[in-house]
Amino acid sequence: MNEFDVIEKYFLPLAPRGLDNDAAVLDIPPGRELVVTSDTLNAGTHFPADASAADIAHKGLRVNLSDLAAMGADPYAYQLNLAFPQKPEANWLEKFTAALVADQEAFGIFCSGGDTTRINGPLSISITALGLVPAGQALTRSGAQDGDLIFLSDAVGDALIGLRVLQSEIETADADHFKAAYFKPRPRLDLAENLRAHAHAAIDVSDGLVADLAHICRGSGLAAHVDLTKIPFSAPAQTLLDSGLVSHADLLTGGDDYVLLFAVPENKAPLFPQSHIIGRFQAGDPAVHIRDLSGAAMSFSSTGWTHF
C-alpha cells in the first residue's frame, strides 16, 4: 500500500467532499466571516511518543476546536497535515481515523484536505481549522472593559497533572481522569453562540491560566484581579492539592487546559450559569493579580508554557 492507497483507504472517509483536487473549494454563506487557526503537535514535545493513535487524533483536532470556540466561531472544516517517521501501520491508521470520525460527528466539522509526508523525526500533526462566525461578531482578546467579570468555563490544572502522571512524576488512583483531561480536552463550542452575544473578550487557556489571562489584560489594557478561592479545580485535583503533590501555582501555569476564559459585563453574568466567576477586570496596568487563600498576592516564577 503506497501513499496514494493510504490516503484513499484511510483519509478519504474523513473527507465527504473528496480529496481529488489540488485544493478544496468551500462555500462561505453570506453574512459570515471565516475564522482560521492552526496548532501543531509534535511527538515527544507536545505529547508522549508512546501516545495512542486515538489520543493523538483527539488532541490534535480538539486544541484547534478550542481556538474556534474562543473566537465564538462554529466549526466548518479542517486541513490535516501529518508527517510520519515511517510508513504508518494499518492498525494505527484505523484507530487514528476512527477517532477523527468520532470527533467530526461530535463537533460538526469535516476534513477538507491536507498533506501526508515523511519526516526523519517524530510524528507531527499540524491542523488548520476553519470556522464561521456572523460578520462582526468574532470575539477577540482586546474587548474586555473596566468592571467586566472574569469567567472561567471549567476547572484548570487537570491536564498538567495528566502530563505528570504520564511522565510517572505523580501516582494517583485518578490517573485515568487526568490522562483524559490531557488527551481529550472538551472544546467549549457549546458556549460560542452565548459568547458572541454577551461576552466582551475571550481566549482559550492553552498556555496556562495566568499567561492567557495576561493576554486579555494586554489586549484590553486592563488589570485582572482574581480570587484563588473562586478558581474551580476538579475533585481529584483538589485531593492532590490537599496532599501537597501539586501546588496552586502549578495548576494555574501548566497549560493544556483548553477551557475558556472570558469577560462578561456584570449584568449579563446570569446568562452564564454553568461558568465560574473568578474575578474582575479593572482599570490599571495590564497585569494579573491573584489573591491566595490568605488574601496575599501570589507570584509566579513562570507564567506559562513557551517553546523557547
Next chain:
Amino acid sequence: MNEFDVIEKYFLPLAPRGLDNDAAVLDIPPGRELVVTSDTLNAGTHFPADASAADIAHKGLRVNLSDLAAMGADPYAYQLNLAFPQKPEANWLEKFTAALVADQEAFGIFCSGGDTTRINGPLSISITALGLVPAGQALTRSGAQDGDLIFLSDAVGDALIGLRVLQSEIETADADHFKAAYFKPRPRLDLAENLRAHAHAAIDVSDGLVADLAHICRGSGLAAHVDLTKIPFSAPAQTLLDSGLVSHADLLTGGDDYVLLFAVPENKAPLFPQSHIIGRFQAGDPAVHIRDLSGAAMSFSSTGWTHF
C-alpha cells in the same frame, strides 16, 4: 528572546492584520468561494538539511501558491506552521521572513497566523494557503473532455536536475539555474483568470508530469496521448539530455516542477499562446501514453514521487 518575542519581532511583520487572537478573522467577498490547500516540507526529506532560510521560505510558500493557481484561485492568506529543532537564530529568522515578505508582495498574499513549535527532529514547514475564486469557477482534475488539448505552462525537469545537483550527483555549469528551479518555483498565478475562463481541467505538476497527467486522466475518465517532441525542456536541461547525464524519463517523473498542466478545447488554444501543447485527451482507458522521438511508446518504471 523567548517564543513570544520571536513571534512579535519576526512573524508579526508578515501579518498586517495582527497575530493577537486565537484565530484570524477573514472576510470572504460575496460571490467568492474559498480555496484551501496545504503542503508540508520537512528538512532532509523535501529539501536538503543545509538549505538556506530564504530557499526554504520561498519553496514552502510557492508550492502552496502553485496549488491555488491550479484551481484557478487568487491568493488570499496563509497559515504558517513551523517546527524548529532548536531555538531559531536571529539571522536565520531575518532571512526567512524577508523572503516571505518578498513573496507576499510578489504574489499578493499575507500571513493570517500559524503556530511555532519545537520538534525533536528536523525543521518542518507546513503551510495552509487560502485563495478565492468566483463561485462555481474553480478548476478541477475531472473536467477534461474528449478532444481537449493538453497544455503545459513551462518546461519540466529542471527541479529534478536541481535536486541532483544539490546531492552532488550532477556537475554542471548551469548549477545555479537548476537549484533556482528546485527552490524557487514560479507559481503560475498569472494564468488563473484565463484558466477559469477557458480551461476544462488543471493540475500543478508536483509529483511528476506523468503522475499528474494520470491524475487528470483518472479524474476525467480519459486517455492522454502525448508527444515527447512537444514537451518543453529548458536549454540547460537539453544540454544534459544531449550528453546523457539525464534521461527524458527522469525529467517526466521527477516532480517538484510546480508548473501547470491543463485541458483546453481546441478552439480556445490560441488564448494560451505562451503555453505548450503537448498532446490531446481522448476517449479510452484512463492512462498516459507518451510517444518518444522515434514514435515508440515510452514506459516508466516509476511514474512519480510518493512518500511511502
